[in-house]
Amino acid sequence: MSKSAEQIVTDLESVRSGFGAAASPEPVLTVRDLDIVYEVAEPVHAVRRASLTLHRGEILGLAGESGSGKTTLAYGLNQLHRPPARIIGGSVTFHGQSDGDVDVLALEGESLRTFRWSRIAMVFQGAMNSLNPVISVKAQLEDVFTTHRPQMDAAERRHRSEELLRLVGVDPSRITAFAHELSGGMRQRVMIAMALALDPELMIMDEPTTALDVVVQREILQEILRLRQELGFAVVFITHDLPMLLEISDRIAVMRQGEIVELDTAENLYFAPKHPYTRRLLGSFPSLTGSTGDFVRAGYSPEETR
Amino acid sequence: MTTLTATDLSKTYLLRSGLRFSRLQAVQEVSFELSPGRTLALVGQSGSGKSTIAKLLMQLERPTSGTLLLDGAPIGRRGRALADYRHEVQMVFQDPFASLNPYHSIGHHLLRPLLLHGRATARTAPGAAKELLERVNLPADDAFMERRPHELSGGQRQRVAIARALAPGPSVLVADEPVSMLDVSVRLGVLNLLARLQQEEDLAMLYITHDLATARHFSDEIMVMLRGRVIEHGPADEVILSPREEFTRRLLAAAPEPATNQRFLAEAQRRGVPMPDHLAHQEDLG
Ligand SMILES: Nc1ncnc2c1ncn2[C@@H]1O[C@H](COP(=O)(O)OP(=O)(O)OP(=O)(O)O)[C@@H](O)[C@H]1O
Ligand SMILES: Nc1ncnc2c1ncn2[C@@H]1O[C@H](COP(=O)(O)OP(=O)(O)OP(=O)(O)O)[C@@H](O)[C@H]1O
Ligand SMILES: [Mg+2]
Ligand SMILES: [Mg+2]
Numbered sequence: 001m002s003k004s005a006e007q008i009v010t011d012l013e014s015v016r017s018g019f020g021a022a023a024s025p026e027p028v029l030t031v032r033d034l035d036i037v038y039e040v041a042e043p044v045h046a047v048r049r050a051s052l053t054l055h056r057g058e059i060l061g062l063a064g065e066s067g068s069g070k071t072t073l074a075y076g077l078n079q080l081h082r083p084p085a086r087i088i089g090g091s092v093t094f095h096g097q098s099d100g101d102v103d104v105l106a107l108e109g110e111s112l113r114t115f116r117w118s119r120i121a122m123v124f125q126g127a128m129n130s131l132n133p134v135i136s137v138k139a140q141l142e143d144v145f146t147t148h149r150p151q152m153d154a155a156e157r158r159h160r161s162e163e164l165l166r167l168v169g170v171d172p173s174r175i176t177a178f179a180h181e182l183s184g185g186m187r188q189r190v191m192i193a194m195a196l197a198l199d200p201e202l203m204i205m206d207e208p209t210t211a212l213d214v215v216v217q218r219e220i221l222q223e224i225l226r227l228r229q230e231l232g233f234a235v236v237f238i239t240h241d242l243p244m245l246l247e248i249s250d251r252i253a254v255m256r257q258g259e260i261v262e263l264d265t266a267e268n269l270y271f272a273p274k275h276p277y278t279r280r281l282l283g284s285f286p287s288l289t290g291s292t293g294d295f296v297r298a299g300y301s302p303e304e305t306r
Numbered sequence: 307m308t309t310l311t312a313t314d315l316s317k318t319y320l321l322r323s324g325l326r327f328s329r330l331q332a333v334q335e336v337s338f339e340l341s342p343g344r345t346l347a348l349v350g351q352s353g354s355g356k357s358t359i360a361k362l363l364m365q366l367e368r369p370t371s372g373t374l375l376l377d378g379a380p381i382g383r384r385g386r387a388l389a390d391y392r393h394e395v396q397m398v399f400q401d402p403f404a405s406l407n408p409y410h411s412i413g414h415h416l417l418r419p420l421l422l423h424g425r426a427t428a429r430t431a432p433g434a435a436k437e438l439l440e441r442v443n444l445p446a447d448d449a450f451m452e453r454r455p456h457e458l459s460g461g462q463r464q465r466v467a468i469a470r471a472l473a474p475g476p477s478v479l480v481a482d483e484p485v486s487m488l489d490v491s492v493r494l495g496v497l498n499l500l501a502r503l504q505q506e507e508d509l510a511m512l513y514i515t516h517d518l519a520t521a522r523h524f525s526d527e528i529m530v531m532l533r534g535r536v537i538e539h540g541p542a543d544e545v546i547l548s549p550r551e552e553f554t555r556r557l558l559a560a561a562p563e564p565a566t567n568q569r570f571l572a573e574a575q576r577r578g579v580p581m582p583d584h585l586a587h588q589e590d591l592g
Contacts, residue, residue: 013568042449065489066461125460126403176323184400185352210486213352213516214560240489243562267573282584284490286519
């Protein structure tokens with residue numbers, strides 16, 4: 001990636017809004033009253049009556065308290081949840097481009113497996129830990145193609161793998177590396193590359209950029225925004241970085257204690273936040289260059305650390 | 307009170323690609339000092355060598371060259387001296403999904419270092435562990451102590467990792483992205499806790515982060531890394547407000563800031579309203 005700083009910094013909004021609105025009014029995923037419980041000794045009701053509609057080509061940001069159920073919700077969309085997690089109510093419908101509606105919660109076995117890979121790609125939270133430690137990056141990337149694109153030959157696989165690495169800013173010469181030889185951010189980028197490999201219709205990304213510096217982060221977001229214009233996929237982007245979400249998202253959902261407490265366009269959320277927790281979130285980002293505000297080190301109060 | 311001094315630290319990795327070998331200079335001649343009651347922030351490019359520095363300080367890797375001194379004396383590298391070093395110098399790892407043992411309960415993760423380092427007795431340890439949980443804003447009850455890492459959210463794991471590092475009562479803390487998965491209010495709470503420990507217990511801290519705003523507000527000095535080298539090092543405000551290096555300026559310019567974003571400036575005009583001042587809502591924090 002050899003773009004100049006200026007290009008990277010100013011491009012994001014033009015890429016996001018470029019070529020007319022990318023998001024179409026046509027839904028790609030509808031979630032209705034989804035309820036997910038961890039059935040442990042003291043059951044945890046992690047997602048409570050969550051409803052949302054995701055449109056084709058839309059970027060939906062998902063923010064919220066730590067432990068508020070974001071990851072659990074993301075797993076539910078894909079039926080990736082494992083016991084003791086159980087979906088106790090609600091529905092998830094995927095509106096396929098070619099084959100109509102799919103009742104995701106009714107899928108099982110082979111059809112569920114195919115659905116997951118070809119329709120929805122997921123970058124897991126803690127992705128930097130989800131590479132296989134004993135297999136090289138090259139083998140893992142190419143394996144995706146061997147399994148899901150059997151018609152590709154070895155040269156094509158190699159070419160496509162290197163192309164994906166370049167896309168996320170990892171030097172393709174590092175393709176033979178093993179996970180432990182890569183930095184945290186490089187591992188995250190490899191996982192993003194794998195999610196992009198099969199041109200999914202929906203990408204769910206759970207804290208995919210926690211280990212990336214802001215320059216690389218911006219370059220990758222720019223690629224994702226560009227690709228969704230080109231390929232029209234929708235993205236659910238989970239992060240605590242609200243300033244970043246505001247820049248890239250069409251709409252933003254805010255979760256707290258298992259509930260979606262606010263869901264609106266990034267503009268409405270920024271100019272007229274309704275829920276007190278949203279206001280609190282917006283108000284608690286220390287300004288980079290402004291005065292230090294409430295969170296100056298000297299200004300802590302013992303209560304705050306509770 | 308403990309000072310950790312690094313002088314001209316370098317680390318070179320040998321990379322193998324098929325039959326060919328090449329060298330990767332992950333860290334090149336880096337020098338700094340971690341002193342009591344002070345925080346040094348380490349920011350910079352992804353892959354520039356930050357975690358490698360942390361690993362060198364923790365003796366998880368051996369430097370190719372350079373020295374590490376603890377209070378002026380060469381650090382202990384084996385036996386009793388190494389155990390003493392580990393008592394003084396603790397680390398929060400970058401990846402909370404890999405650094406907690408999936409077979410052990412949260413309680414075990416905290417009780418073990420408390421007992422091992424003589425911070426508590428079998429009788430007082432459970433109470434001390436709960437106190438640690440409370441300090442990082444996690445539920446301090448038996449049910450939570452009995453959970454295992456995979457039963458926690460990402461941010462909850464991160465806080466357990468912090469509590470565990472604090473358990474032995476270290477005098478030097480190396481924290482690699484310790485709060486990256488926490489929402490801002492909890493994040494500020496945890497950073498404030500660390501700031502308070504610093505003042506009360508003279509903790510020396512290396513704070514590795516990609517969050518430039520907290521690097522500025524919670525550190526005394528900032529070091530910026532690019533491709534294995536420290537390219538800028540100075541007082542926190544100076545590095546952020548008047549950066550000398552081009553790369554530092556690039557980093558600062560790339561930090562998301564809705565208040566100067568074209569999208570929201572245009573929206574303000576369309577709505578005919580001024581840009582909102584969200585910081586004014588801080589009273590809502592309650
Ligand atoms: N296997 C499990 N058993 C019991 N409780 C669980 C389990 N996994 C998660 N939880 C609980 O469910 C709640 C929601 O967790 P989830 O991982 O969805 O949160 P999150 O919003 O993604 O948080 P973070 O931002 O910290 O990653 C948390 O209180 C968590 O402790
Ligand atoms: N065990 C190893 N073998 C070979 N190369 C390694 C090893 N560990 C790290 N490296 C390389 O050293 C360089 C620095 O990695 P390091 O993890 O220190 O970066 P970092 O600054 O922490 O990055 P990030 O912000 O992405 O976590 C990277 O190019 C990485 O691939
Ligand atoms: Mg999560
Ligand atoms: Mg790192």
